[in-house]
Amino acid sequence: MARVVFDHVSKHFGAVRAVDDVSFDIEDGEFICLLGPSGCGKTTTLRLMAGLEQPTSGRIAVDDRDVTFAKPKERDVGMVFQDYALFPHMTIAENIAYPLKVRGAPAKDRAARTADVAQSLGIDHLLERRPGQISGGQQQRTSVARAVVHKPKVFLFDEPLSNLDAKLRVEARSFLKHLQVELGVTALYVTHDQAEAMALADRIAVMEGGRVVQMGPPLEVYRKPATTFVANFLGNPPMNLVPVKLRLDGGRARLQAAGLDVAVDPGRASRFRDGADLTLGVRPEHLRLVPDAGEATFTGSVYTVEPLGPETLITCTVDGQLVTARLFGDEPPELGDTAHFRIDEHHLELFDDAGVRVER
Amino acid sequence: MRLLRLVLTRATFYAAAAIFAALFAIPLVWLLFAPFDARANLAVRLPHPFTLANFGKVFANAFAVRALFQNSIIQAGGAMLLVTLLATLAAYALSRSPIRGKDLLSYGLVLFSSIVTGTAAMVPLFLLIYSLGLIDTQLGVILVFTGGLLPAAIFIMRDFVDSIPRSYEESALVAGASAWGMFKDIALPIVRPGMMVVAVWTFVNVWGGFFVPFILLRSPSNMPASVAIYSFYTEGGTPIITLTTAYSLLYTLPVLALYLFVNWRYGFRFFGGIKS
Amino acid sequence: MPERRTILPLRTGLLFLAPAAIFVVAFIVLPFFWVAVVSFTNRSLTGPGALHPHFVGLTNYLQLFAPRTFLQPGQFGSSLLITGQFVLFSALIGQAVLGLVLAWLFYRRESWVKQTVQTLAIVAWIIPDVVVAFAWSAFLDYGQGTLNHILTGLGLPRVDWLLGVPMLSIILFNTWRGTAFSMLLFSSALGSIPPSHLETADVTGANAWQKLRDIILPLIRTHIVTDLILITLWTFNTFTPFLITGGGPAFRTEVVSILTYRIAFKYFNFGSGSAIGMIMMLINLAFALVYLSLLRRREATR
Numbered sequence: 001m002a003r004v005v006f007d008h009v010s011k012h013f014g015a016v017r018a019v020d021d022v023s024f025d026i027e028d029g030e031f032i033c034l035l036g037p038s039g040c041g042k043t044t045t046l047r048l049m050a051g052l053e054q055p056t057s058g059r060i061a062v063d064d065r066d067v068t069f070a071k072p073k074e075r076d077v078g079m080v081f082q083d084y085a086l087f088p089h090m091t092i093a094e095n096i097a098y099p100l101k102v103r104g105a106p107a108k109d110r111a112a113r114t115a116d117v118a119q120s121l122g123i124d125h126l127l128e129r130r131p132g133q134i135s136g137g138q139q140q141r142t143s144v145a146r147a148v149v150h151k152p153k154v155f156l157f158d159e160p161l162s163n164l165d166a167k168l169r170v171e172a173r174s175f176l177k178h179l180q181v182e183l184g185v186t187a188l189y190v191t192h193d194q195a196e197a198m199a200l201a202d203r204i205a206v207m208e209g210g211r212v213v214q215m216g217p218p219l220e221v222y223r224k225p226a227t228t229f230v231a232n233f234l235g236n237p238p239m240n241l242v243p244v245k246l247r248l249d250g251g252r253a254r255l256q257a258a259g260l261d262v263a264v265d266p267g268r269a270s271r272f273r274d275g276a277d278l279t280l281g282v283r284p285e286h287l288r289l290v291p292d293a294g295e296a297t298f299t300g301s302v303y304t305v306e307p308l309g310p311e312t313l314i315t316c317t318v319d320g321q322l323v324t325a326r327l328f329g330d331e332p333p334e335l336g337d338t339a340h341f342r343i344d345e346h347h348l349e350l351f352d353d354a355g356v357r358v359e360r
Numbered sequence: 361m362r363l364l365r366l367v368l369t370r371a372t373f374y375a376a377a378a379i380f381a382a383l384f385a386i387p388l389v390w391l392l393f394a395p396f397d398a399r400a401n402l403a404v405r406l407p408h409p410f411t412l413a414n415f416g417k418v419f420a421n422a423f424a425v426r427a428l429f430q431n432s433i434i435q436a437g438g439a440m441l442l443v444t445l446l447a448t449l450a451a452y453a454l455s456r457s458p459i460r461g462k463d464l465l466s467y468g469l470v471l472f473s474s475i476v477t478g479t480a481a482m483v484p485l486f487l488l489i490y491s492l493g494l495i496d497t498q499l500g501v502i503l504v505f506t507g508g509l510l511p512a513a514i515f516i517m518r519d520f521v522d523s524i525p526r527s528y529e530e531s532a533l534v535a536g537a538s539a540w541g542m543f544k545d546i547a548l549p550i551v552r553p554g555m556m557v558v559a560v561w562t563f564v565n566v567w568g569g570f571f572v573p574f575i576l577l578r579s580p581s582n583m584p585a586s587v588a589i590y591s592f593y594t595e596g597g598t599p600i601i602t603l604t605t606a607y608s609l610l611y612t613l614p615v616l617a618l619y620l621f622v623n624w625r626y627g628f629r630f631f632g633g634i635k636s
Numbered sequence: 637m638p639e640r641r642t643i644l645p646l647r648t649g650l651l652f653l654a655p656a657a658i659f660v661v662a663f664i665v666l667p668f669f670w671v672a673v674v675s676f677t678n679r680s681l682t683g684p685g686a687l688h689p690h691f692v693g694l695t696n697y698l699q700l701f702a703p704r705t706f707l708q709p710g711q712f713g714s715s716l717l718i719t720g721q722f723v724l725f726s727a728l729i730g731q732a733v734l735g736l737v738l739a740w741l742f743y744r745r746e747s748w749v750k751q752t753v754q755t756l757a758i759v760a761w762i763i764p765d766v767v768v769a770f771a772w773s774a775f776l777d778y779g780q781g782t783l784n785h786i787l788t789g790l791g792l793p794r795v796d797w798l799l800g801v802p803m804l805s806i807i808l809f810n811t812w813r814g815t816a817f818s819m820l821l822f823s824s825a826l827g828s829i830p831p832s833h834l835e836t837a838d839v840t841g842a843n844a845w846q847k848l849r850d851i852i853l854p855l856i857r858t859h860i861v862t863d864l865i866l867i868t869l870w871t872f873n874t875f876t877p878f879l880i881t882g883g884g885p886a887f888r889t890e891v892v893s894i895l896t897y898r899i900a901f902k903y904f905n906f907g908s909g910s911a912i913g914m915i916m917m918l919i920n921l922a923f924a925l926v927y928l929s930l931l932r933r934r935e936a937t938r
Contacts, residue, residue, distance in 0.1 A: 050534050073536040085527035089549040098545075099535040146535065156534070376741060377749045384756035387775040387812065390782060391767070394774075402773075402780035450656035457649025458642040467928060469660065474924045476664045477873040479893035480916035483906050484670035488662070507663020510656055529643045539648060568764030571875045575901060589766045590879065593773065608767045619762050 002063045002153035002186050003028050004049070009058030010210075011044055018044040019055070020210035031180050031187045033197035035233070036207035042190045043158060045207070049188055050156050051075050062153060073102070078147030079156040082163065084139045086131035092142050093118070093127040099150040117145045121179075137168050144176070148183065155180065155187040161196060173199055194234045198222065206230050228355040231281050237313065237324045239281045239349070248274040255280055255350075258319035260298040264345055268360055272352075279351040284313070286347035287325035289339060296340035298323075302333050314339065391612075394605040401601055414606035423580055424607055427588035431498065432611075435573065435584050436566040438502040443513050443562040444555050446506070451517035452547065456529070466518065473511030478504075478571055489576055496578040504576065505566045513558045520554030556625070560618050567615060585611045668917065674910035681904035689907070696911035710887035712912065715895040719872060722807060722891055727871040730811030732864055735818025740848065743826045754819065761816035769879030772809050773798070776880075798881060802889045806877040814871070818863050825859035826852065858930065865927040869920060892916055 004026040011019040019041045026032050034042035047053045048060065051072035060068045067075050078099070086095050093114055100110045118124040121141045126134050131142070140160060147155060160176070161169045177200050180187050191197050197204045198218040205215040206229075214226035225231035231239040244255040246269055253266040255278065262280070272278065290296050300316030300323060312332045314325045316339055325341060333339045350358040394400035395414050397407035418424050454462050478485065485504055486495075494500030528550055532542040570586040577583055583591070589611065592604040644652070675696055679689035700706075706713035738757065742750040760768070775782050776797035784794045797805045829852065837847050853860070875893045877883070883890035883898065890898070892912060900909025 050530075052530050052533065072530075072533040073538065076536075077534060079531060079534040081527040081531055083525055083527055085525065085531040087528060087532075087546055087550070089552075098532070098537075102532075102535060102537045102541055102545075146531075150536070373741070374749065377753050380738060380741075381753045381756055384753070384760050384812065386782060386786075387768075387771055388760070388763075390774050391771045402777045403785065404782045446656040446659060449652040453644060453649040453652035456642065457644035457652070458646050459649050459653065467932075471921075471924050471928060472660075472664045472668065474869055474927075475917050475920040476668050477869075477916075477920065479873050479875050479896060480913045480920065481667040481671055482896060483674055483900050483910045483913055484667035485663070486900075487670065487674070487906070488667065503659075504663060507659045510659050511664065514656060526643055533643070539645065542643075564762065568766075570765050570879065575897075586764060586766045589770060593770050594882075604770065608770055612763050612767050615762055615764060616759070619758070 004154060004186060004188070005059075005061040006045075006049075007059040007061070009045075009048060009055045009060060011041075011048060011053060012056045017210045019048065021058075022207075022210075022212050023058075024205060024212060024215055026186055026188065029184045029186055031177075031189065031200060031202045033201035033204045034188065034190045034207055035192070035194060035197040035204050037192060037233070040207040041210040042192075042207050046156055046158055046188060046190045049154065050077055050079055075154075076150075076152050077154045077156055078150065078152035080140075080143045080147050080158065080160040082159045084131075084143040084160075084163075086139055086142055086146075088131055090130075091127065092123065092129050092131070092134065095131065095142055096127075096145045096149050098146060103150060113149060114145075117149050121145050136164055137172065140164060140172060144179070148179075148185075153186065155185050155189075157187065157189040157191075159191055160189075161191075162193070169196075176200065195236065198234070206233060224357065225281070225349070226357050228279055228281070228351050231349070231351070231357075235283060237284050237326070239283050240287075240323050241351075242280045242282075242318075242321060242323065244278055244280045246272050246274065246276040246278050248272075257321075259300065260318060262297045262343055262345070262348065264348065264350070265360075268350060268358060271358075277353050278358075279353075279355065281349035281351060282343050282347055284324045284326035285328075286343065287323070288342045288344070289314075289325070289327060289333070290342045291340070293340050295342055297343045299338060299340050302335055302337045302339055305332055305335055307332070316341075391605060391608060394601060395609045398602070400605060414602040415610070417600075417603045418607045418610060421603065423583075424585075424588055424592075424603070426581065427583050428585040428607070428611055431582060432567055432584040432586070434498050435501050435505070436563045438498070439505040439509065439566045440559050440563040442502065442506045443509050444559045447510055447513035447517045447558055448548075448551060448555055450510075450514050451521050452543075452551070454514070454518050455521040456526070456547075466515070469511045470515060473508075478508055482571075482575060485572075486575055495576060496582060498582060500576050501573050501584075504572050505562075505569060508572075509562055509565055513562060516561070517551075517554055517558055520557075521551055524550055557622060560622050564615050564618055671910045671913045671917065674906055675908075675914045677907050679906040679910075681901075681906065692907065696908045699908065700911055700915075710890065710895075712892075712895065714887065715890050715892050718803070718889065719891040721803065722810070722877070723868055723871045726807040726810035727814065727867040728864060730807065731814045731818045731867050731871075732860075734811060734815045735820075735863070736822050736860075738815065738819040739822035739826055740852075742823070744831075754816075754823075757816040757819055760812055761814065765876050766879055768809075768813060769876060772805075772880055776805055799885055802881050802885060806880060806889050809880060810871060810874070810877070813876070814867060818867060821859060821863050822856065825856040829855050861930055862927065865923050865930075869923050869927075872919065872923075873916070 006022055006024050009019060009022045010017065022041075022045060024032075034045055036042050044053060048055055051067070051070055051074070054069055058068070059066060062075065087098070090098070093111075096117060097110045097114045100113060105113070114127070115124060118127055121144060123138055123141050123145065126138060126142070131139055134142070140163075143160070157176075161172050164172055173196060189197075189200060201218055203216055204218055204221050205212045206221065207213065208229050214221055214230050221230065222234050225234060225239065228241055231241060242257055242260065244257045244260065247254045247256055248266070248269065251266060253264050253269040255262050255264055257280075260280075293299055298318050300318040302314060303317050303322065304313075304315045306313040306315075310328065312327045314327055314332060316323050316325070323341075352358055390402070390404045393404060393407050396410050396412065397405070398409050398411040398413060400407075400414070453459065454466060459465070489495055489500040489504060492500070494503065528546055529542050532546040537545060568586065570590065573584050573587050574590070577587065585607070589604060589608055592600065592607065674689075676691055676693060677689040678692045678695075700712040705711045707717070708714060738753065742754065774780075778784060778794065778796050778798070781797070783797065787794060795801065833851055833855070834847060837851050842850065873893060874891075875897070877889055877891055878894045878897070881889040883894040893916075896909050896912045896916070899905050899912065
C-alpha cells in the first residue's frame with residue numbers, strides 16, 4: 001500500500017531522452033496504466049520505478065520516502081516481466097518463494113506463504129514442476145505469484161499479457177484486475193494495447209516521445225483526448241480525424257472540407273480566425289447513417305464493409321479521405337453504395353493546428 | 361527409365377558414402393585391433409591371439425600410469441578449472457556491466473589470440489615460465505594452457521551469456537536479491553550449460569595437447585600421457601607396439617566419452633572453437 | 637535499448653574481468669612484444685648469450701633472409717615454401733573441398749549413413765594429436781602399413797610414404813585430420829539456407845550443379861571465406877607433422893613451426909627462433925585482420 005510520486009523525472013541515454021520531465025502522483029491502491037507505442041518511454045518509466053534504471057534528473061518517492069537512487073531491493077516492489085523471467089533451474093514453488101528467501105524468511109513460513117499464494121492463484125497443483133513444464137498462462141500466474149508473495153508496496157507490470165494468445169489474454173486481464181482490487185495494492189502497468197489499458201486502469205497515462213501527454217480515467221481520455229495523438233491511439237478503430245477549414249460568417253461558424261460541411265457552436269471557435277486550419281475528430285460509433293443528403297454532414301462512397309457480429313464497420317472515401325463508421329443493427333450499405341452520414345455536434349471534437357484539443 | 365535413374369543416384373550416393381566412411385575409418389582400425397593382439401605389429405589384422413595382457417603391461421609400467429592417471433589429469437583438470445572460472449567471470453562482466461569499449465576489447469582479444477599461437481610464441485612462453493621459475497612443473501603447463509585457451513573460452517562464454525535474457529537477473533534484483541545473491545542464485549545456474557561446454561572443451565584440448573608440455577617439462581615424472589606416448593614410439597629403438605597401442609586407447613577413451621557426453625547432453629551445437 | 641541495461645555495477649565488472657585480463661596480458665600480449673625484443677638479441681639457453689644477451693640489431697633477420705642460403709634445405713625460405721604447399725594442398729584444397737563435398741553430399745538427408753560418415757570424420761578430428769600421429773605412422777609404414785597392404789591388394793606397387801614422398805604423406809594426413817571442421821561449418825551454413833530458395837530453383841528447372849553454383853555457393857560465401865582463413869591460420873601454426881616425420885627426411889617436411897622449434901630448442905638459438913616467430917605472427921596478423929574485417933562487415937549488414 002503506497003503513494004507514489006514522480007517529480008520532474010527525466011532519463012537520458014546519451015542524446016536520447018527516453019523519459020522527459022515526467023511528473024505524476026499515484027494514489028494508494030490506484031491502478032495506473034502507462035500506454036503508448038514502442039519507444040515512447042513507458043518501459044523506462046517502469047524500470048525507473050523498479051530501480052533497474054536511475055534517473056538523470058528528478059525525484060521519485062514512495063510514501064514520502066525518497067527512493068530516487070535506491071537499489072531495487074530497497075524499494076519493496078513486485079514486478080511481472082514480459083517474458084515472465086521464471087528461473088528455469090527452480091521449481092514453481094522455489095520461484096514463488098524466492099523473494100521470501102532473499103529476505104531471510106524461515107523455511108516454514110516460506111512454504112506456508114507460497115502454498116497460500118499458489119492456491120489463491122490456482123497453481124497449487126504445479127508447485128513441484130519446472131517452468132518449462134507448464135503452459136504460458138500458468139507461467140504468467142507463477143510470475144504474478146512471485147511478484148505478490150512478499151506483499152510489496154507497489155506492483156509493476158511490464159506488458160505481462162503480450163505473450164498470451166488472444167483468448168487467454170482477456171481471461172488473464174479480468175483476473176489481474178480482480179486480484180489488484182482484492183489486494184488493494186498500488187499498481188503501475190505498462191502496455192501498448194489500448195483495450196487492455198481501458199479495461200484495467202483507474203487512470204491511464206498516455207506517453208509519447210518520453211512525455212506524458214494525457215493522464216486521466218479511461219473514459220475521460222477516450223472521450224476527451226488531449227491531442228490528435230491520443231485520439232488516434234485510443235479506440236479500435238481510432239477516432240476519425242479530418243483536416244477542415246473554419247469559416248466564420250456573421251456570428252455563425254462552419255467547418256468545411258471537400259465533401260464535408262458541419263456547423264459548430266461559434267463559442268468553440270471563438271479564439272480562431274476565419275480560414276484557420278483545424279482538425280475535426282469524431283468516434284466511429286458517433287457517425288449516424290441517414291437516408292438522404294439533406295440531413296447529412298457528409299457523403300461518401302462505401303470502400304469496405306466489415307461485419308463483426310454485434311456491429312459492422314463501414315469505411316467510406318470522402319474526397320480521398322477514409323472515414324470509418326461503426327454501425328449497430330442498421331442494415332448496412334453495400335460496397336460501392338453512396339452513404340450519407342450525420343455527425344451530431346456534441347460528439348464532435350476540435351483540434352488546433354498543433355493537434356491540441358480545443359476545450360468546449 | 362526414371363526408376364533406373366533413381367536407382368543409379370541412390371547407388372552412387374551409397375557408394376560415395378561408403379568410400380568416405382572407409383577413408384576416415386581405415387587409418388584408425390589398427391589402433392582398435394592392435395591393443396588386443398598379443399603379437400601386434402604395424403599391420404592390421406584381427407587380434408590373434410586375443411588378449412587383455414597389453415593393458416596389464418600398461419598398468420605395470422609406473423611411468424605410463426603416472427603420466428596418464430596423475431599428470432594428465434592434474435594438468436587438464438587444473439587448466440579446466442581455471443579457464444572455466446576465469447572465462448565465466450570475464451564473459452559475465454563483458455556481457456552485463458557497463459565497461460566502456462568492451463566490444464573493442466573482445467575484438468582485440470580474438471585478434472591477439474589468433475596471432476600469438478603456441479608455436480609462434482614458443483620462445484617468449486618458455487622464457488616467461490623460465491623466469492617465473494616454473495620450468496619442469498605442472499603449474500607452468502597449466503598456466504600456459506590457461507592463458508592460451510582463455511580468449512576463445514571467453515568468446516564462447518560471452519556468446520552464451522549474451523543469449524540469456526537479462527530479465528532473469530532483473531527479476532531477481534527486484535525480488536530483493538543483492539548483486540552477489542543474484543549472481544550466485546540465478547546467473548551461475550543459468551550459465552551452467554555454457555560452463556560445462558567450456559570445461560569439456562578445455563579439458564579435451566589440454567588432455568590432447570603435446571607441444572606445451574613437450575617444451576616446458578624435463579623430468580619423466582612430470583610428463584603427461586601425450587608426451588609419454590611420443591617417447592614410447594620414438595625413443596629406445598623399436599617401439600613396444602603392444603604397450604603403446606593399449607596405452608593410446610586408454611588415453612583416447614576419455615576424449616571420446618566427453619565428446620559423446622556433450623553431444624548427448626547439449627547436442628553438438630557447432631561452434632568454431634571446439635578445437636583450435 | 638537492451639545494451640544500455642546494466643546489471644553488474646562497473647566496479648564489480650572490472651573485478652570479474654581482472655583475473656582473466658592478467659592471464660591474457662601475461663600469456664598473449666606480453667609474449668607478442670617479448671618475441672620482438674628477443675629477435676633483436678643473441679639470447680640463447682646456454683653459453684654467454686644466456687646470461688648477458690646482446691642487442692644484435694637485424695642480424696637474426698638478415699641471416700634468415702640471406703640470399704645465398706635462403707632456399708637451401710633446412711633454411712627459412714625453403715621452410716616457408718614447404719609450409720605454403722602444406723597449407724595450400726592440405727587445408728585450402730584438401731580440407732575445404734572435401735568438407736564441402738561431404739556437407740553437400742549429406743545436405744537435407746537425415747540417415748544413419750550421414751551419422752556414420754560424419755561421426756567417423758569427427759572422431760578423426762577429436763582424437764589427440766599423438767595418437768593419430770602414431771596411428772598414421774603405422775598406416776604409412778613401408779613394410780607392414782595398411783596403406784601399402786591395400787595398394788598391393790589392388791595390384792599396385794608399394795610406396796615408401798614416409799621416406800619417398802613425405803610431403804604427400806603429411807598433406808594426406810592433415811586433410812584427413814582436419815576435414816571435420818570444414819564439413820561441420822559448411823553443413824551448418826547449408827542448413828541456414830531457407831528451403832524456399834532451393835524450391836524456387838527446382839521450380840525453374842535448375843539441375844544440381846546449377847543449384848550449387850548459382851544459389852548455394854553465393855549464399856554461403858562468407859562461411860567459405862571464414863573457413864578458409866581459420867583453417868589456414870591453424871594449419872600454418874600446427875606442430876603435428878613433427879609427430880610423424882620430425883620435419884625430415886632431410887628437412888623435406890620442416891614447416892616453419894618445426895623450424896622454429898629446431899632453432900630455438902635444439903640449437904638453443906632463441907634470438908633467431910624469435911625472429912621466425914615474429915614473422916609467423918606478422919603472417920598470422922595479416923590473416924586475422926582479413927578475418928576480423930570480414931566479421932565486422934557481416935555484423936554491419938545484419
